[in-house]
Amino acid sequence: MYRPRRSVAVEAEKSDTERWLVSYADYMTLLFALFVLLYSMATMEREEFKKLQDTISKVFVEATDKKEMGIQGQSVQPDIHPQSDFELYGSGLEEATGPTLLADNAKLEQIDSTKLGSPLAAMQKDINRALRSLVESDLAKVTLDEDWLTIELSSGLLFSSGSASSNSSASAVMTELTAILKQTDNFMRVRGYTDSVPIRTEQFPSNWELSVARAASIVRLLEQLGIAPQRMAIEGYGQYSPFAENTSAQGRSQNRKVVIALSKYAYEPVIVETPEQAEPETSAEQVAEEAAQQEQNKVRVIRLPHGGIRITTRPPEPGEEEPPIQEREQ
Numbered sequence: 001m002y003r004p005r006r007s008v009a010v011e012a013e014k015s016d017t018e019r020w021l022v023s024y025a026d027y028m029t030l031l032f033a034l035f036v037l038l039y040s041m042a043t044m045e046r047e048e049f050k051k052l053q054d055t056i057s058k059v060f061v062e063a064t065d066k067k068e069m070g071i072q073g074q075s076v077q078p079d080i081h082p083q084s085d086f087e088l089y090g091s092g093l094e095e096a097t098g099p100t101l102l103a104d105n106a107k108l109e110q111i112d113s114t115k116l117g118s119p120l121a122a123m124q125k126d127i128n129r130a131l132r133s134l135v136e137s138d139l140a141k142v143t144l145d146e147d148w149l150t151i152e153l154s155s156g157l158l159f160s161s162g163s164a165s166s167n168s169s170a171s172a173v174m175t176e177l178t179a180i181l182k183q184t185d186n187f188m189r190v191r192g193y194t195d196s197v198p199i200r201t202e203q204f205p206s207n208w209e210l211s212v213a214r215a216a217s218i219v220r221l222l223e224q225l226g227i228a229p230q231r232m233a234i235e236g237y238g239q240y241s242p243f244a245e246n247t248s249a250q251g252r253s254q255n256r257k258v259v260i261a262l263s264k265y266a267y268e269p270v271i272v273e274t275p276e277q278a279e280p281e282t283s284a285e286q287v288a289e290e291a292a293q294q295e296q297n298k299v300r301v302i303r304l305p306h307g308g309i310r311i312t313t314r315p316p317e318p319g320e321e322e323p324p325i326q327e328r329e330q
Contacts, residue, residue, distance in 0.1 A: 007213055017243075017254060022254060039170070075133070077128065078120060087150060090206055098198070103109050107145075114138075114266075114268075115265070115266050116264055116265060116266060117185050117186035117187070117262075117264060117265055117266030117267075118185065118264065118266070120144055120149040120185055120186075121144065123180065123184060123186075123262065124144050124149055126180045127142050127151060127180060130176045130177070130179070130180060131173070131176065131177075133153075134153075134157070134173070138154075139153070140152065140157075140173075141152045144303040147263065147264050148261050148262065148263060148264070149264075151177070151259065151261075151262075152257050152258075152259050153173065153259070154185050154256065155194075155214065155256040155257055156253070157169050157170070157173065158218070160184070162199060162204070162210070164203075164210060164216075164219065166217050166218065166221055170217075171221065174221050174225055175225060177222075178225040178226060178227060179181045181222075181262075182226055182227065184262075184266075185231065186231070186262045186263055186264070186265065186266055187231055187233075187263035187265055187266070187267055188222075188227070188231050188232045188260060188261065189232070189233045189235055189260075189261045189263070189264070190214070190215045190216075190218050190231070190232060190233070190234055190258065190259070191213035191236070191237060191258065191259075192210070192211030192212055192234075192235070192258055193210050193237050193238075193241060193242075193243070193255055193256065193258070194207040194210055194238055194239050194255065194256055195207075195239060195242075195246055195253075195255045195256050196239045196242070196252070196255075197246075197252065206238065207238040207239045208236055208238040210238075212235075212236030213236075214330050215235060215236055215258060216234050218260070218330055219234055228267070230269070231267045232266055239255070242255045243257070282287060
């Protein structure tokens with residue numbers, strides 16, 4: 001059967017009309033890959049973007065002093081404003097709630113207006129340098145966190161066994177520390193710790209009294225060396241806040257210590273202005289009245305007409321005369 005042969009021109013024209021499909025397919029493939037990439041990026045960075053969005057919202061809310069606004073969530077930037085008294089006064093046996101420990105000092109209750117003290121990182125370097133030999137001998141340890149710089153000192157370095165009277169080593173160590181602490185105004189808390197070995201003496205019925213007495217002894221020593229007592233506070237934890245297990249001699253040795261904790265906040269002296277008492281103004285009438293009163297109460301020696309004398313505070317009567325001053329003195 002005869003089939004008509006298509007010309008070369010017809011074949012070329014059909015090939016040119018279908019070439020756009022190649023470019024279209026490439027374009028769709030690239031576009032699909034782009035959207036897949038964007039979707040994967042959005043899924044991976046959703047949490048980070050949420051944190052960034054929260055941070056930006058908080059910054060603008062704090063700048064305009066508007067509360068309870070913005071998107072709530074976890075922020076990548078920590079809140080630099082303390083919301084309780086926990087950071088200022090540290091942790092204890094229980095979580096810090098309610099008013100501040102020093103309730104009679106109104107200045108300390110306004111935590112938002114409390115100024116920062118000397119940088120803790122700089123003090124850590126100076127203290128490590130001053131106590132280098134003790135740190136290398138494991139008799140002292142200096143640690144730093146966000147709010148506190150703690151100086152742990154072994155009780156065996158400061159006191160005799162079962163005693164709260166500081167020895168010569170304690171005086172030497174506190175002298176080194178005082179040279180650094182005098183240049184700062186940070187709050188200080190001196191904490192006493194003991195092991196679990198019971199003590200029952202007339203002076204210390206339990207480890208509570210021993211830990212507090214040792215902390216108080218260090219505070220008195222620091223005060224004698226020139227540290228302002230308003231900066232310091234005493235804490236006693238007894239055997240109930242151990243650093244290690246009390247089952248071994250090494251653990252008990254680690255639990256017997258005195259810790260000096262330096263806060264990042266500074267003590268601000270409260271200046272009480274006493275009003276000056278104004279001197280009462282003396283008028284001319286008051287001066288005249290006082291002169292008349294003095295003249296009335298003046299003791300007089302009056303010569304009587306018959307030759308006698310009378311000693312009285314009344315003025316002379318008619319016929320009586322008051323002798324001159326020189327004559328009376330004779």
